[in-house]
Amino acid sequence: MTTDTGVSTTAAAAGGRVRDAAIGTGRAGDKIFASAARGSGILVLALMAAIAVFLIWKAIPALQKNEAAFLTSEEWNPNAQPPRFGIAQLAFGTVVSSLLALAMATPVAIGIALFISYYAPRSVAGPLGYLVDLLAAVPSIVYGLWGLLVLAPRMEGVSGFLNSALGWIPLFGGDSPGKNSIFTASVVLAIMILPIISSISREVFLQVPRAHVEAALALGATRWEMIKLAVLPYGRSGMIGAAMLGLGRAMGETIAVAMVLTFVPGINWHILEDGGTTFAANIANSFAEATETGRGALIASGLVLFVITLIVNMAARAVVARRKEDA
Amino acid sequence: MSTLTTPSGDRPALGGSIGAVSAGRKIKDRIVQALVYLAFALAVVPLLSVLWTVLSNGLERLDGTFFYYSMNGVGGRDEGGGAYHAIVGTLEQVALTSAIAVPIAVLTAVYLVEYGGGGRLARAVGFFVDVMTGIPSIVAGLFVLALWLLTLGFGFSGFAGSLALTILMIPTVVRATEEMLKLVPNDLREASYALGVPRWRTVCFVVLPTALPGIVTGVMLAVARVMGETAPLLLTIFFTKAINTNPFEGPQAALPTFIWEQAGDPNQASIDRAWTGALVLILLIMLFNLGARLLARMFRTVSR
Numbered sequence: 001m002t003t004d005t006g007v008s009t010t011a012a013a014a015g016g017r018v019r020d021a022a023i024g025t026g027r028a029g030d031k032i033f034a035s036a037a038r039g040s041g042i043l044v045l046a047l048m049a050a051i052a053v054f055l056i057w058k059a060i061p062a063l064q065k066n067e068a069a070f071l072t073s074e075e076w077n078p079n080a081q082p083p084r085f086g087i088a089q090l091a092f093g094t095v096v097s098s099l100l101a102l103a104m105a106t107p108v109a110i111g112i113a114l115f116i117s118y119y120a121p122r123s124v125a126g127p128l129g130y131l132v133d134l135l136a137a138v139p140s141i142v143y144g145l146w147g148l149l150v151l152a153p154r155m156e157g158v159s160g161f162l163n164s165a166l167g168w169i170p171l172f173g174g175d176s177p178g179k180n181s182i183f184t185a186s187v188v189l190a191i192m193i194l195p196i197i198s199s200i201s202r203e204v205f206l207q208v209p210r211a212h213v214e215a216a217l218a219l220g221a222t223r224w225e226m227i228k229l230a231v232l233p234y235g236r237s238g239m240i241g242a243a244m245l246g247l248g249r250a251m252g253e254t255i256a257v258a259m260v261l262t263f264v265p266g267i268n269w270h271i272l273e274d275g276g277t278t279f280a281a282n283i284a285n286s287f288a289e290a291t292e293t294g295r296g297a298l299i300a301s302g303l304v305l306f307v308i309t310l311i312v313n314m315a316a317r318a319v320v321a322r323r324k325e326d327a
Numbered sequence: 328m329s330t331l332t333t334p335s336g337d338r339p340a341l342g343g344s345i346g347a348v349s350a351g352r353k354i355k356d357r358i359v360q361a362l363v364y365l366a367f368a369l370a371v372v373p374l375l376s377v378l379w380t381v382l383s384n385g386l387e388r389l390d391g392t393f394f395y396y397s398m399n400g401v402g403g404r405d406e407g408g409g410a411y412h413a414i415v416g417t418l419e420q421v422a423l424t425s426a427i428a429v430p431i432a433v434l435t436a437v438y439l440v441e442y443g444g445g446g447r448l449a450r451a452v453g454f455f456v457d458v459m460t461g462i463p464s465i466v467a468g469l470f471v472l473a474l475w476l477l478t479l480g481f482g483f484s485g486f487a488g489s490l491a492l493t494i495l496m497i498p499t500v501v502r503a504t505e506e507m508l509k510l511v512p513n514d515l516r517e518a519s520y521a522l523g524v525p526r527w528r529t530v531c532f533v534v535l536p537t538a539l540p541g542i543v544t545g546v547m548l549a550v551a552r553v554m555g556e557t558a559p560l561l562l563t564i565f566f567t568k569a570i571n572t573n574p575f576e577g578p579q580a581a582l583p584t585f586i587w588e589q590a591g592d593p594n595q596a597s598i599d600r601a602w603t604g605a606l607v608l609i610l611l612i613m614l615f616n617l618g619a620r621l622l623a624r625m626f627r628t629v630s631r
């Protein structure tokens with residue numbers, strides 16, 4: 001659906017400008033329809049602004065009552081009297097789990113994209129691509145259920161092995177590797193962001209100029225050398241953008257993480273041990289019991305998440321867009 | 328694609344004098360090939376595992392009771408109980424979401440393609456539609472909580488959930504519609520203008536109908552996507568075990584929140600209900616997905 005955007009965009013844009021100059025009927029219906037369309041576009045912008053404004057507005061009262069340092073405290077007791085809450089643990093869990101997920105998913109996703117674009121026989125490439133897209137169609141609540149009841153019990157052995165083999169690395173250290181750990185959560189996240197990274201990479205690979213590919217092959221390059229010479233350099237920024245979009249997705253994922261993790265207060269650098277939470281998971285888990293201040297505190301933490309994902313997404317879009325201009 | 332990728336195996340046939348691919352390069356090529364195949368296998372394993380466990384565990388409770396009864400008065404340990412209230416809730420919320428999101432999204436796409444003309448506003452809208460696809464779903468829920476429930480004072484309701492889902496649905500539909508509108512040949516527009524048809528009638532009666540199958544496909548895929556969203560619903564529709572067919576008043580259930588609720592209860596009867604809920608949800612989503620793809624295949628007339 002989104003394969004040949006580059007060409008048609010410019011064509012449509014150019015056509016639009018010509019029409020602007022040539023045909024302006026000025027009839028009432030035209031004006032109404034044009035302003036309705038324009039209004040919808042503005043509404044989308046207003047919606048983005050409104051999200052920021054209302055989150056800030058509803059977060060301020062809770063932040064004023066807060067007795068702990070919002071950015072650096074590890075506590076999360078917004079329902080207590082006086083309320084004390086900080087986002088340090090949430091930020092830690094979010095960043096570590098999504099970076100770990102990214103590290104696991106990116107190589108696999110690019111491998112999948114290469115497989116479908118250059119290795120699989122053409123007749124099965126389409127259906128195989130659809131199969132990978134199916135991963136994206138599975139809702140996150142189902143991943144959560146699967147992660148909790150199927151994956152987590154099996155991760156116990158993996159975590160134990162990693163702990164005994166790589167325990168000298170602080171991240172994999174600790175005395176009691178468990179199953180409801182940040183590590184398990186990031187495996188689930190990695191599976192969930194695979195399809196988005198691989199589908200965008202695939203789109204980029206489709207745009208690699210045929211001449212580059214053919215030139216490499218004509219020089220006697222093997223398939224891997226052709227990919228290394230022609231495909232990967234061309235697709236680099238696209239792949240970086242894809243990975244960043246995956247990162248944004250992983251950071252905002254709520255339900256699957258909330259179901260897999262067991263909450264233990266305090267930052268724990270041993271990611272194989274039970275415990276940890278993220279911005280989104282914390283909101284889902286503590287909303288039902290939250291008081292008024294508690295809701296404000298959750299909104300404040302959601303605002304931080306919103307800002308972080310916004311930055312990551314805008315940077316990713318900028319990277320992808322720059323590639324399109326280069327092409 | 329297959330024409331390009333000559334397998335390295337039949338290259339020596341070109342003539343030995345040019346020099347065959349050295350063993351080292353060949354081995355490297357083979358290793359990478361193995362890794363790429365492995366990567367694909369790695370993705371398929373969890374997919375099959377998810378689908379298999381949902382299917383095998385979900386079939387257990389896939390019976391009449393599940394579709395005809397709610398959870399009203401059914402305890403966590405009790406057998407029986409169903410998801411009627413949740414299925415009704417999900418269908419109503421998704422219908423409301425589509426009713427709000429589709430007109431806004433289609434008009435926005437029309438603006439971007441037909442009226443924006445690459446101006447500054449159009450570029451800003453296009454950029455923020457892209458950014459909007461990356462909004463975490465829980466943030467959409469928090470926004471509706473802050474605006475609709477805390478500021479305007481409404482209570483939990485299915486409609487509040489629809490508002491949150493709308494924010495998630497708009498960008499997907501805008502992108503899909505935009506792609507389809509760009510595919511409509513300019514000749515059609517010009518022919519219409521040449522007949523003296525005003526621009527808005529050209530858009531409504533020439534451009535949009537031509538792109539309609541593609542737009543419907545995009546909408547169905549977007550519906551399938553928002554149907555599985557859980558996080559925003561937790562904050563906006565809350566929980567109920569009883570049937571509530573009025574989406575505008577009182578907490579409503581939905582299939583995703585039903586699964587969340589049942590999975591949080593550590594009894595086998597509840598876990599079984601959660602699996603069946605997951606199966607029904609996946610089946611609904613697949614139905615929309617397949618429908619969308621069939622539709623796209625049947626009407627693949629719009630292309631240059």
